[in-house]
Amino acid sequence: MGGLQARTEDKHKRILQAAIKVFAQNGFYNSKVSEIAKEAGVADGTIYLYFKNKDDILISLFEEEMERIIQSMKHEIEKGKDPFEKLKRFAFVQLNSKRENPDLAAIMEVELRQSSKFMKEYVNKKFIEYLKIISRIIKEGQEVGIIKKGLDPIIISRAFWGALDEVARFWVLSSKRRISLPKSAEMISDVFIRGMVEDTS
Amino acid sequence: MGGLQARTEDKHKRILQAAIKVFAQNGFYNSKVSEIAKEAGVADGTIYLYFKNKDDILISLFEEEMERIIQSMKHEIEKGKDPFEKLKRFAFVQLNSKRENPDLAAIMEVELRQSSKFMKEYVNKKFIEYLKIISRIIKEGQEVGIIKKGLDPIIISRAFWGALDEVARFWVLSSKRRISLPKSAEMISDVFIRGMVEDTS
Amino acid sequence: MGGLQARTEDKHKRILQAAIKVFAQNGFYNSKVSEIAKEAGVADGTIYLYFKNKDDILISLFEEEMERIIQSMKHEIEKGKDPFEKLKRFAFVQLNSKRENPDLAAIMEVELRQSSKFMKEYVNKKFIEYLKIISRIIKEGQEVGIIKKGLDPIIISRAFWGALDEVARFWVLSSKRRISLPKSAEMISDVFIRGMVEDTS
Amino acid sequence: MGGLQARTEDKHKRILQAAIKVFAQNGFYNSKVSEIAKEAGVADGTIYLYFKNKDDILISLFEEEMERIIQSMKHEIEKGKDPFEKLKRFAFVQLNSKRENPDLAAIMEVELRQSSKFMKEYVNKKFIEYLKIISRIIKEGQEVGIIKKGLDPIIISRAFWGALDEVARFWVLSSKRRISLPKSAEMISDVFIRGMVEDTS
DNA sequence: GATGAATGAGTCTTCATTCAT
DNA sequence: GATGAATGAAGACTCATTCAT
Numbered sequence: 064m065g066g067l068q069a070r071t072e073d074k075h076k077r078i079l080q081a082a083i084k085v086f087a088q089n090g091f092y093n094s095k096v097s098e099i100a101k102e103a104g105v106a107d108g109t110i111y112l113y114f115k116n117k118d119d120i121l122i123s124l125f126e127e128e129m130e131r132i133i134q135s136m137k138h139e140i141e142k143g144k145d146p147f148e149k150l151k152r153f154a155f156v157q158l159n160s161k162r163e164n165p166d167l168a169a170i171m172e173v174e175l176r177q178s179s180k181f182m183k184e185y186v187n188k189k190f191i192e193y194l195k196i197i198s199r200i201i202k203e204g205q206e207v208g209i210i211k212k213g214l215d216p217i218i219i220s221r222a223f224w225g226a227l228d229e230v231a232r233f234w235v236l237s238s239k240r241r242i243s244l245p246k247s248a249e250m251i252s253d254v255f256i257r258g259m260v261e262d263t264s
Numbered sequence: 265m266g267g268l269q270a271r272t273e274d275k276h277k278r279i280l281q282a283a284i285k286v287f288a289q290n291g292f293y294n295s296k297v298s299e300i301a302k303e304a305g306v307a308d309g310t311i312y313l314y315f316k317n318k319d320d321i322l323i324s325l326f327e328e329e330m331e332r333i334i335q336s337m338k339h340e341i342e343k344g345k346d347p348f349e350k351l352k353r354f355a356f357v358q359l360n361s362k363r364e365n366p367d368l369a370a371i372m373e374v375e376l377r378q379s380s381k382f383m384k385e386y387v388n389k390k391f392i393e394y395l396k397i398i399s400r401i402i403k404e405g406q407e408v409g410i411i412k413k414g415l416d417p418i419i420i421s422r423a424f425w426g427a428l429d430e431v432a433r434f435w436v437l438s439s440k441r442r443i444s445l446p447k448s449a450e451m452i453s454d455v456f457i458r459g460m461v462e463d464t465s
Numbered sequence: 466m467g468g469l470q471a472r473t474e475d476k477h478k479r480i481l482q483a484a485i486k487v488f489a490q491n492g493f494y495n496s497k498v499s500e501i502a503k504e505a506g507v508a509d510g511t512i513y514l515y516f517k518n519k520d521d522i523l524i525s526l527f528e529e530e531m532e533r534i535i536q537s538m539k540h541e542i543e544k545g546k547d548p549f550e551k552l553k554r555f556a557f558v559q560l561n562s563k564r565e566n567p568d569l570a571a572i573m574e575v576e577l578r579q580s581s582k583f584m585k586e587y588v589n590k591k592f593i594e595y596l597k598i599i600s601r602i603i604k605e606g607q608e609v610g611i612i613k614k615g616l617d618p619i620i621i622s623r624a625f626w627g628a629l630d631e632v633a634r635f636w637v638l639s640s641k642r643r644i645s646l647p648k649s650a651e652m653i654s655d656v657f658i659r660g661m662v663e664d665t666s
Numbered sequence: 667m668g669g670l671q672a673r674t675e676d677k678h679k680r681i682l683q684a685a686i687k688v689f690a691q692n693g694f695y696n697s698k699v700s701e702i703a704k705e706a707g708v709a710d711g712t713i714y715l716y717f718k719n720k721d722d723i724l725i726s727l728f729e730e731e732m733e734r735i736i737q738s739m740k741h742e743i744e745k746g747k748d749p750f751e752k753l754k755r756f757a758f759v760q761l762n763s764k765r766e767n768p769d770l771a772a773i774m775e776v777e778l779r780q781s782s783k784f785m786k787e788y789v790n791k792k793f794i795e796y797l798k799i800i801s802r803i804i805k806e807g808q809e810v811g812i813i814k815k816g817l818d819p820i821i822i823s824r825a826f827w828g829a830l831d832e833v834a835r836f837w838v839l840s841s842k843r844r845i846s847l848p849k850s851a852e853m854i855s856d857v858f859i860r861g862m863v864e865d866t867s
Numbered sequence: 868g869a870t871g872a873a874t875g876a877g878t879c880t881t882c883a884t885t886c887a888t
Numbered sequence: 889g890a891t892g893a894a895t896g897a898a899g900a901c902t903c904a905t906t907c908a909t
Contacts (some may be wrong), residue, residue: 074869090378092293097359097871098906108872108906117904146318174375176433179289181284214451218443221434223339224345229426232377236388250415251423258459275893297879307895312880467904476890486789492780494695497882508891510885517882575779578835579693589839620845623836624829624854631828632821634779638790644821652817653825660861677872699900715902847882 075113078103079127082120087166091121091174121174122185129189132160136196146204147256153197154227154248161231170180172232194220201259210259211242219259226251276314279304280328283321290366292322315389322375323386329368332369333361337397342462347405348457353448355428355458363445373433374458395421402460411460433465479516480505481529484522489568492574493523494541498665523576524587529570534630535564538598551656555599556629556650564646574634596622603661612661622662628653673801680718681706682730685723690769694724694777724777725788731770732792735763739799749807750859756800757830757851764834775835797823804862813862822862829854 066101081103085094100107114120125264139156143149161168175190197220205211282304285291286295297318315321340357344350362369376387398421405411431448471539483505487496491501498519502509541558545551563570577592599622606612684706688697699720703710707776742759745754762770777827778793800823807813 096904100871107872107904108870111868111905159401173374173377175271176299178375180330204874214455215443215448217450218434218448219455221430222455225426225430225433226423227423227426228430233419233422242416247416250419252460253414254420254423254456256458256459257461258455260458296877307897309880309881310894313893318879491701497881502892509883509893510891511883511889514889574778578776578779614856617845617850620833620853621857622849623832624857627828627830627832627835629828630826631824631831634828635821635824644818649818649821652821655863656822656825657857658858658861659863661856662860665800683908698898710871710900711875715872720900 065189070258074103074105074109078105078110078113078120082124083128083166084172085169086121087169091170098146099220108257113139117126121170124170125174125186125189128171128237129186129193130243133189133193133196140200145205146200146209147252149200149203150197150256151249151252153200153223154252155245156223158231158234158248160245161234165235167233172228194224197223204259209261210262214259219255223251223255266369275304275306275310277312279306279311279314279321280325283325284367287322292371322371323373325357326375326387326390326461329372330387330394334390334394335442337394337442341397341401347401347408348453350401351398351424351439351457352450353454354401354424355445358425358428358437359432359445359449360431367434373429389451396424398424405460408418408464412462415460420459424452424456427456431459473648474490476505476507476511480512480515480522483490483525484526485530485568485572488523488526488576489571492577493572506510523572526572527576527588527591529575531588531595535591535595535598538595548602548609548611549654551602551605552625552658553601553651555602555625555652557647559626559629560633560636560650561645563636570633571637574630596626599625601625606661611663613663616661621657625653625657628657667840677706677708677712681708681713682714682724682727686769686773689727689777690772693782694773698807710714716780724773727773728777728789728792729856731774732789732796736792736796736799739796743803745801747797749810749812750855751805751860753800753826754805754855755850756803757855758848759824760827761834761837761847761851762829764837772838773836775831797827800826812864817862822858826854826858830859 078099081099082094082218085099085102089098094135096110097107099120100110101111114123136153139152140149143152150178175186194217200218201210201214201216202219205212205214205216227248230251231244234244235243236249279300282300283295286300289295290299297311298308300321302312304311315324321338337354337357340353341350342380344353354407376391391461395418399417402411402415402417403407406413406415406417431452432445435445435448480501483501487504490496491500498512501522501607503650505512512522516525521542532581533605538555538558541554542551545554579587592625596619600618603612603616603618603621607614607616629650634651635644636646637642670762679839681702684702685697688702688705692701699713700710703713704721706713713723717726739756739759742755743752746755777788799818803817804813804817804822808815808817808819830851833854834847837845837847837850
């Protein structure tokens with residue numbers, strides 16, 4: 064019984080992993096359900112035992128991966144001793160995820176911007192939660208008095224994330240050699256930190 | 265004769281404008297050619313007198329709009345007296361374009377990241393040209409000695425653009441009220457400028 | 466006035482000639498009216514001043530060419546002194562027409578067999594008239610007593626024409642070198658003549 | 667398992683049979699895939715599980731039927747004791763096939779001449795194989811000394827087939843009454859045999 | 868649960884034909 | 889008469905989804 068359950072969960076995961084690969088390669092609309100099935104090693108119809116439809120695969124993918132990403136990022140952030148170190152960690156982890164999970168990252172990149180109605184709500188909710196990790200750090204810095212009070216944490220967190228995401232994208236396109244990911248992370252967080260730091264006079 | 269030419273060009277433009285609207289609303293893959301035709305007030309077949317196929321509409325859209333955007337941005341930048349002022353102008357114009365041409369901006373947002381093979385080359389070429397506007401300003405600042413030498417202009421230009429693009433996206437999603445576009449432009453360029461400024465001691 | 470009429474007729478003919486070329490190359494269904502127009506050096510719409518529709522071009526083509534072919538063949542046959550010589554002449558002219566007018570011949574080859582309802586009647590009428598040239602020669606031979614009475618002139622004329630047509634087709638396909646057209650004409654008419662000749666004992 | 671396979675093969679065959687009927691009725695270009703599907707009692711999409719596209723239906727039709735025809739003809743020919751008897755058998759079987767399978771015959775008639783590029787090669791290959799059945803008989807006759815040496819077996823085989831094919835076509839058009847098929851077969855093979863026989867003096 | 872053959876709705880695209888100039 | 893831009897009906901083909909086994 065447990066075994067069956069396990070195998071079932073396994074199949075669910077296998078389909079999702081296959082979908083990540085296929086979606087990343089062709090984009091959502093150019094991916095065929097049958098391709099995912101093939102990649103997952105299951106029959107076409109089996110997909111529909113685990114997911115309501117093609118859209119649902121993408122949604123589930125977000126639901127499960129975003130949650131994992133958020134938790135993992137929160138965990139990583141906590142290791143930072145001060146807001147600035149936390150931001151650096153965020154930048155580093157964010158950029159690194161591109162290397163560790165390029166397919167998933169590729170999907171997020173596009174799909175997060177795709178205005179597919181059906182997703183918007185959910186995706187946004189989770190994405191905002193993700194961004195809150197940043198804005199909370201900024202607020203913390205403002206409370207502690209090391210980050211300028213005038214800066215809107217929401218705007219800045221968006222900007223920070225956008226900057227990182229774009230550089231990550233660039234890294235993929237530039238055949239991954241021209242620039243080192245860690246250095247980029249450092250460079251960007253440095254610029255932001257220096258840019259946000261409260262003047263001490 | 266001139267009239268005929270005019271009308272022909274007009275139709276080309278009308279189709280492209282219609283496409284911008286329709287693509288922005290539904291995304292490329294959920295848009296039907298017949299919808300575009302309807303929106304443009306022409307017959308379905310007429311589309312194919314001006315464009316090779318559906319893909320070609322999107323490509324043409326980029327070709328024509330990107331060029332326009334780049335020229336207009338270059339023109340705007342020149343008015344800035346120093347690199348910092350130029351960056352501020354860039355930020356302002358970039359964010360504002362979202363307000364002035366939200367549909368086009370929405371398409372660029374997604375499609376620029378879409379890995380649609382057929383586009384990648386062209387889009388990238390033009391996009392890189394666009395980003396060079398930023399990196400040149402940064403280099404200029406480094407030469408003049410007001411921007412830190414250690415910063416990679418290419419990385420930073422990506423980051424700057426990414427930050428702006430994401431904030432612009434946020435502005436659209438947040439029902440355009442919570443935050444003012446000009447203030448955001450100022451905030452982001454300020455952070456970047458302060459973050460990049462060469463230490464004078 | 467006469468000039469205009471002449472030019473008009475000229476255009477009619479030019480379109481028909483263009484159609485022969487285009488139809489021969491691509492077949493009726495794969496030929497576009499616009500191709501014919503281009504080949505004829507007229508505008509697409511002009512075609513419809515001279516022909517009711519695409520079908521009508523093909524029909525007119527038959528009407529005009531078949532009549533010409535029939536008359537020319539009749540004229541040629543008359544030069545033969547006896548039925549056998551007439552058959553030889555028929556064979557020779559028939560095969561030669563493939564060389565002189567390969568495009569027209571190619572169209573006849575296919576279209577004569579195409580069961581396009583709209584043509585059947587007309588084509589058949591003219592084709593039967595053409596075949597009658599043969600059957601009359603055979604009847605003549607039977608009356609004169611040099612061709613076996615038992616042979617059905619209608620069947621034999623079909624067979625004779627079919628034999629010639631197929632060999633002509635072969636000649637085209639075999640890159641026109643392997644075999645000489647006149648020799649083939651002689652060979653086939655010889656076989657038929659020897660095969661039909663009344664036994665004299 | 668066997669049942670499933672059987673049903674699958676059955677569907678392939680059913681589609682092909684339907685195609686024969688539909689193509690014969692309207693010609694290839696005027697036949698709609700949906701018509702074939704309807705006639706076969708399957709959904710439109712099902713066609714594409716068994717055939718690559720519309721063209722492929724026609725090609726498959728040839729591949730499968732021609733092979734069958736060739737084998738069946740070879741089998742029939744062998745029963746003839748001498749070359750002349752074999753030719754008579756050929757004529758008889760050839761004409762009869764028109765009665766037994768008029769739809770297929772109608773398609774062969776037209777399509778064999780249609781210069782559809784995509785077919786030409788294959789069709790020709792198989793058709794030449796078919797004609798070789800005749801030319802071999804003629805060669806055999808020449809070797810045995812009962813058929814004139816001067817006759818080119820290739821030309822004559824074409825002529826023989828062309829003669830038969832045309833008479834068969836005539837039979838269909840003439841509402842199948844005016845003339846008996848067996849008599850026609852006899853008449854034509856008689857003319858050819860007498861025409862080809864070596865003079866014995 | 869698993870399969871994959873079958874379905875058929877949905878869309879792009881072509882091209883014969885029209886008609887305003 | 890001549891033009892050729894515009895039309896829109898028609899049809900091949902795809903692929904998400906279903907369901908009998």
